[in-house]
Amino acid sequence: MKKERAKVEEVSTTEEKYAQWKSQVPVLYDWFANHNLVWPSLSCRWGPQIEQAVYKNKHRLYLSEQTDGSLPNTLIVANCEVVKSRVAAAEHIEHFNEEARSPFVKKYKTILHPGEVNRIRELPQNSKIVATHTDSPDVLIWDIEAQPNRHAVLGASVSRPDLILTGHQDNAEFALAMCPTEPFVLSGGKDKSVVLWSIQDHISISAAADQGSTKSPGSGSSSVKQDSKVGGDSTTMSPSIGPRGIYQGHRNTVEDVQFCPTSVQEFCSVGDDSCLILWDARVGFNPVIKVEKAHDADIHCVDWNHHDENLILTGSADNSVHMFDRRNLTSGGAGSPIHKFKGHSDAVLCVQWCPDKSSVFGSAAEDGLLNIWDHEKAWKAKERIGTRTRSTSPGLFFQHGGHRGKVIEFHWNPSDPWTIISVSDDCDTIGGGGTLQIWRMNDMIYRPKEEVLAELEQFKSHLNTCK
Structure with missing residues (x-):
């Protein structure tokens, strides 16, 4: 009975916060779209x-659908129309239906995926090639354009x-993870290992096979694999390739991996051993x-700064x-974070x-x-307040509160500045399914203060002229 009452109170609080957020959408966002999902997306x-x-x-867009088993799990390829900056009217983005699918x-x-689609990563050199993690030891590679469109039926x-x-x-x-500079793939798993592959190996081997030549030394082994977990029916066979390297050092499940943005050879990993x-x-x-106690609990995610290769984030x-x-870290494992960001009340699942x-x-x-942070603002706030405490989290300058369930993942758009896609699992909050949201905050929130004030002054002068 207590659990049920607590559940009702939690849902009530969530809905109140959501209603408050929704009332501010026309002010906070330059553009916003909400897309209801029948199944959660991981x-x-x-x-x-x-x-x-x-x-x-x-x-x-690449999305996953995690079903209840009545239908196959799917990898979804969608087309998304993104409205350009300062085009959408406030009245337009204000009116959206939480229970409907977005026209955008x-x-x-649809690709019928063998097992759950737990992670999707696109190849930077060719974003039509994606890798997926599922509930098996293997990583699956898909050519999105070459794959046939399928129907998800029992x-x-x-x-x-x-x-x-x-x-x-x-x-x-x-x-x-996929390497930014070469067609390399990195993975971690329950075997406490980090595994590295080169997709280029497969391309080279295929080309060599066509010419009747042999595989060059040092590249991964290639074969044709038949696997009931992956292939579906007994007649399906897919080519497979072995790793370039297997790296041992974690004492528990590896939860996330990331390449150094400027090096094929350097990468990092985090796991349930807090390392x-x-x-x-x-x-x-x-x-x-090896940083032994990078956090006080399991580490779920890691990202490496593409602009400054010395900075690494963990959640x-x-x-x-x-x-x-990384300049403060030593081979002996010494080193502590240069900053800790505390603005969440529950486990952090994704950083980017x-x-x-x-x-x-x-x-x-x-x-x-x-949460959207600026670590430069965090440093300035730290210098300003010294030892005094403050109510807000230093560096935190925007909170997206549009999801009513746990936010599983998000991704900044690499070609459309400041545009983000995010997904939540709503099964525990609003009755099932998930929510996909595409949004861009108002540019006056992140632009330099002097620039924004000058624009507002110009707008004020324009209004006076109109009068």
């Missing part, structure tokens, strides 16, 4: 921009991946730097985000640096919030 990613028009651009999001293709055979990456000895469900580990493939398979079940400077400003990043958590 991952969301922007694909390539495919069309440009006067008032909006069209982008690909149209399903383009009993349908699953789609065939274009390539299977083998090497894990236990399920690898969440830790997945942050830096690796360098050029010096072997053991950790180069944890201790509700905080830590920022590390903003591609448009080097000091800005986002963090999403089980508390239903997606």
Whole structure:
């Protein structure tokens, strides 16, 4: 009875916060779209921009659908129209239906995925190629354009991946990354290992096979794999490739991995052992730097700054985000975060640096919030207040409160500045399914203060002229 009462109170509080947020949408956002999902999505990613028009651009979206087993799990490819900056009227973005599908999001293709789609990552060199993590040891590679469109009906055979990456000895469900500079894939799993592959190996091997030549030394092994977990029916076979390296150093499940933005050989990983580990493939398979207590609990996520390769973010079940400077870390494992960001009341599930400003990043958590931070503002606030305490979290300058369930993942749009896609699992809050939201905050929130004040003064003068 107490649990039921607590549940009712929690839902009531969530709805009150949501109503308050919704009333502020016309002021806080330059553009906003809400898309109701029948099934929860565990991952969301922007694909390539495919069309440009006067008032909006069209982008690909990659989403997952986690079903209850009555229908196959799916990898969804959608087309999304993103309204350009300062085009949408406040009245337009204010009126949206939480229970409806957005007219800006149209399903383009459905791939019947073998098992849950826990993570989706696109290849930077060709964003039509994506990797997925599922509830098995293998990583699956998909050529989105080559895959046939399927219908998710009971009993349908699953789609065939274009390539299977083998090497894990236990399920690898969440830790997945693509290299920014080369077609390399990185993964972590329950076997406590970090595994590295090159998709280029497969391309080279295929080309060599066509010419009747043999595989060059040092590249991963390739074969044709038949697997009931992956292939669906017994007649389905997909090519597979072995790893370039397997890296051991964690004592528990590896939860996330990330490449250094400027190096194919350097990468990092975090896990349920609370460790942050830096690796360098050029010096072997053991950790180069291991921070033993990077957080006080499991670490769920990590991201490496693309503008400053010394800065690394981690998010944890201790509700905080830590920022590390790798120049302060030593091979002996010494080193502490240069800043701790505390603005969530529940476990942080996703952190990601903003591609448009080097000091800005986002963090999403089980508390239903997606926080936007600026670490430069955090440092300035720290210098300003000294030892005095303050009520707000230093560096936090925007909170997206549009989700009523835990925010599983978000992704900054790499080609449309300050535009974000985010997904939440609403099964525990508003009766099931999930919510996809595409949004861009009002640019007056993040632009330089002097610039904004000058614009407002100019607008004031314009109004006086109109009178």
